[in-house]
Amino acid sequence: MSEHTLEARRLLCPMPVIRTQDKIKTLEKGDKLTVICTDPGALNDIPAWCRINGHKVLETKEAEDEVIVVIEVGNGA
Amino acid sequence: MSRQRKAISLISGGLDSMLATKAIMEQGVHVEGINFFTGFCVEGHTHAIRKKDKEKPKRNNALWVAEQLGIKLHIVDVIEPYKDVLLNPKHGYGANMNPCLDCKCFMVGQALQWIKENDFDFIITGEVVGQRPKSQRAETMPIVQEESGAGDLLVRPLCAKKLPPTLPEREGWIDREKMFEFSGRTRKPQMALAEQYNFKDYATPAGGCCFLTDETYSRKLVDMWQARSDREYDLDDIMLLKVGRHIRPRPNFKMIVGREEGENKYLEGYKKQFTYLRSTSHTGPLVLIDGKVNDDDLELAARLTARFGRGKTADEVTIEATFTDGSVKELQVEPLPPSQLKEEWYV
Ligand code: SF4
Secondary structure, three states: OOEEEEEEOOOOOOHHHHHHHHHHOOOOOOOEEEEEEOOOOHHHHHHHHHHHHOOEEEEEEEEOOEEEEEEEOOOOO | OOOOOEEEEEOOOEHHHHHHHHHHHOOOOEEEEEEEEOOOEOOOHHHHHOHHHOOOOOOOHHHHHHHHHOOOEEEEEOHHHHHHHHHOOOOOOOOOOOOHHHHHHHHHHHHHHHHHHHOOOEEEOOOOEOOEOOOEOOOHHHHHHHHHOOHHHEEOOOOHHHOOOOHHHHOOOOOHHHOOOOEOOOOHHHHHHHHHOOOOOOEOOOOOOEHHHOHHHHHHHHHHHHHHOOOOOOHHHHHHOOOOEEEEEEOOEEEEEOOOHHHHHHHHOOOOOOEEEEEOOOOOOOEEEEEOOOHHHHHHHHHHHHHOOHHHHOOOEEEEEEOOOOOEEEEEEOOOOHHHOOHHHEO
């Protein structure tokens, strides 16, 4: 089990989702991925993508101009 | 026991592909969705940019559809390979810069490659014969099959009964009788089927699934190509065409003027790549300059920038121009009077 960060600032949806998807392909079940974005749309889209693809959203945070989504990789990897 | 067959469905986010997918899922086939991001897709982004749209619920329709159907969705970045489709469409463009027929062939071709790599059996689209005057006609149906290379692995459940049987039908993986014979531009059969499947709140995109069907957007794209004498583009270029007012006062440069706070903020991300102007004496927009400007051009750009800010009626406005090398020039200008702002400058 390992922890990873994905920098997706300045990307507009659906690019943060695509990057998340492509990153998760390289990870193992149980790994943690923190995605940092600036497009607030990611707050809806990344969790939606996780729900349908079998990954768990551990946390979503909205800081000043930033959106952070923490994911635990599920079976779909 | 025969193995469960697997299909990939092209999910645009609209109703037709949603219905087509459901029709095949109902036949016991394992279906997953695929969505291609060309850079021009309508989904999401501009809403995220404009502050006033922030209150509206945002959703990516393709993801939403997949969730309603309970299927996986693979989103594929095709920005690079799509360039050739847009720049050299064999079958030409639709009403605007939309190369729909070539685009369909391309996407089905990509899906074909995907099913080969992932050991799936066939491809589904929500196409309907006669739905779109140019790209979805009886004559174009076989073109998509042929040019994509998918041949009879391509199933269009909504109009399957109007088309020759495909391999999945002949092999008995799916039952032709449980598919449909929709045709033409009417949406009634789709609405009825949506009702039957209990689909609610689905998206009804007006023109098409991408910005290339939009007249204003297409005009900006062509203007950019003409001004550069080169049709090469990158994702930033095509994103910027969706943001701000675009004004070309002279052939050699264009101004991108933020219309509100959200857009100004988005444009700030491009400060390193462009010369930009902003008023320091009054509140006003951030303005990017696309193109090479001389002193006289810069003066005009500064007067225009003043025109769009709070100081538009002031005698004098201070505008700061920052160049890509980081150097700064301050200009004291009189805002351009409305009578001198020409309608034809608006791209
Ligand atoms: S509207 Fe855009 S995405 Fe849809 S088929 Fe036409 S060119 Fe392709």
